[in-house]
Amino acid sequence: MYIGGEFVDSSDQAYIESINPASGELWTYIPKGEKEDVDRAFQAARRCYESEEWRGLSPTRRGRLLRKLAEAIEDNAEHLARIETQDNGKLYREMVTQLKMIPSWYEYYAGLADKVEGTVIPLDRQSVLNYTLREPLGVVACITPWNSPLLLATWKMAPALAAGNTIVLKPSEFTSASSLEFAEIFHEVGFPAGTLNVVTGYGHTVGDLISKHPLADKVAFTGGTETGRKVAINAASHLADVTLELGGKSPNIVFADANLDAAEAGVIAGIFAASGQTCIAGSRLFVERSIADSFVDRLVKRANEIRLGDPMQPDTQMGPAATPGQLKKIEDYVNIAINEGACVSAGGKRPSQPELSEGLYYHPTILTGVDNSMRICQEEVFGPVLCVIPFDSEEEVVKMANDTEFGLGAGIWTNDLKRSHRMARVIESGTVWINTYRASAYNSPFGGVKNSGLGRENGIEAIYDYMQMKSVWIELSDEISDPFTVRT
Numbered sequence: 001m002y003i004g005g006e007f008v009d010s011s012d013q014a015y016i017e018s019i020n021p022a023s024g025e026l027w028t029y030i031p032k033g034e035k036e037d038v039d040r041a042f043q044a045a046r047r048c049y050e051s052e053e054w055r056g057l058s059p060t061r062r063g064r065l066l067r068k069l070a071e072a073i074e075d076n077a078e079h080l081a082r083i084e085t086q087d088n089g090k091l092y093r094e095m096v097t098q099l100k101m102i103p104s105w106y107e108y109y110a111g112l113a114d115k116v117e118g119t120v121i122p123l124d125r126q127s128v129l130n131y132t133l134r135e136p137l138g139v140v141a142c143i144t145p146w147n148s149p150l151l152l153a154t155w156k157m158a159p160a161l162a163a164g165n166t167i168v169l170k171p172s173e174f175t176s177a178s179s180l181e182f183a184e185i186f187h188e189v190g191f192p193a194g195t196l197n198v199v200t201g202y203g204h205t206v207g208d209l210i211s212k213h214p215l216a217d218k219v220a221f222t223g224g225t226e227t228g229r230k231v232a233i234n235a236a237s238h239l240a241d242v243t244l245e246l247g248g249k250s251p252n253i254v255f256a257d258a259n260l261d262a263a264e265a266g267v268i269a270g271i272f273a274a275s276g277q278t279c280i281a282g283s284r285l286f287v288e289r290s291i292a293d294s295f296v297d298r299l300v301k302r303a304n305e306i307r308l309g310d311p312m313q314p315d316t317q318m319g320p321a322a323t324p325g326q327l328k329k330i331e332d333y334v335n336i337a338i339n340e341g342a343c344v345s346a347g348g349k350r351p352s353q354p355e356l357s358e359g360l361y362y363h364p365t366i367l368t369g370v371d372n373s374m375r376i377c378q379e380e381v382f383g384p385v386l387c388v389i390p391f392d393s394e395e396e397v398v399k400m401a402n403d404t405e406f407g408l409g410a411g412i413w414t415n416d417l418k419r420s421h422r423m424a425r426v427i428e429s430g431t432v433w434i435n436t437y438r439a440s441a442y443n444s445p446f447g448g449v450k451n452s453g454l455g456r457e458n459g460i461e462a463i464y465d466y467m468q469m470k471s472v473w474i475e476l477s478d479e480i481s482d483p484f485t486v487r488t
Helices: 035-050 059-075 077-088 093-111 148-163 177-190 204-211 225-236 258-277 289-305 324-340 394-402 415-425 460-464
Strands: 015-020 023-031 130-135 139-143 166-170 195-198 218-222 242-243 253-256 284-288 344-347 364-367 385-391 409-413 429-436 467-475
Touching: 015 077, 015 284, 035 139, 035 166, 035 195, 059 077, 059 093, 059 148, 059 242, 077 093, 077 177, 093 148, 093 284, 093 460, 139 148, 139 204, 148 166, 148 177, 148 242, 148 460, 166 204, 177 195, 195 204, 204 218, 204 225, 204 394, 218 225, 225 242, 253 258, 258 289, 258 385, 258 409, 284 289, 284 394, 289 344, 289 364, 289 385, 324 364, 324 385, 324 460, 385 394, 385 460, 394 415, 415 429
Parallel strands: 139 166, 139 218, 166 195, 218 242, 253 284, 253 409, 284 385, 364 385, 409 429
Antiparallel strands: 015 023, 130 467, 344 364
């Protein structure tokens, strides 16, 4: 682990086995952190935060360090991408694209570091100068999931560091290797010891301890909704701020007037890219009834042609599930849907090819004959399972699209300009994509509504979420005031 600028063993020198999901083979060991390790990490982060070495850095100099970090990540992008693919089974070409995108986040927030300004308040009482300062919160706890470990950590760490905070990072126990390798790169850049601390271990122990630690001034979490609720409760125990990016059951809505070639590609990308293991997976497809049968036929043909295999190979289109538990969850949800009356139009099973038998693979699956009240349409599967529901009117599809506890992403496919704007306004979602899907950028806010989370990541506003406002009052006159009268 990486604590206080040093690479250290866990306190009891125990380890967690990490499995390559493409082969089912053990490929590395991860330190199994405990309470003592969490305490050491927070103490190191707090010491650094209070040190002149870190607090004395001007925002401009913080920005320069972040730019150096961006360059170092760019130089090591392919190496880090290979580690992430071995850890979570996502396609190497997707992971290397992510890693080559990550420097843009650090460069963006490096530029914002010295653009944060206070204000002067125009008080009625002219003898008093009142101004505001934006200051860092302190120590930020970042807890990240297994599907995109370094990208989602970056969404938290880049604005947090730019704002002047220090960090304790807890990656998923299933995909910790890239975060530990990232710590080596971070170390070489020359940040003060304790700026970043990486503690690995199980979520129910280390994650729980981190989210309730009294030295955590903010907890930034990405993961499932139920775990997010526990994180929020833990953080509330000592009144820490939270940002929560949680689950989704995103609707992808195709109208008859859409460019159906583009819509087909967008629907496939929305649910089968990354094996459906994304919080924004477009897992509910609503398609206008007049084109439903023909459009589903297209999707079924395309799904049956998707090449499963080794995620390191350039011709592979879909890799495995990330963990044995996740594969079982996918299988269980498909069986539940079948028992509730759904029809399997594609997939619905594990592949039979011998070369895939040891990996955690599942065929791209399309379910028809479902209705929006079924569990498969209401609960997050986090796998390559698409539910298809026809609709007749705009009003009907809006009602169904919003009839879920989630509100993270939504896709609209139409060439009707007026309709696209109407839909964007009434769909309950933090992000609405129109004639595209699964796009993100460092300067565009991302987050959910309802049970999909609290707060926003990315964009200008994110840096303010890692800061607090201070009001400063200065009396400029020599007047002696009445101590028993309120000053206004």
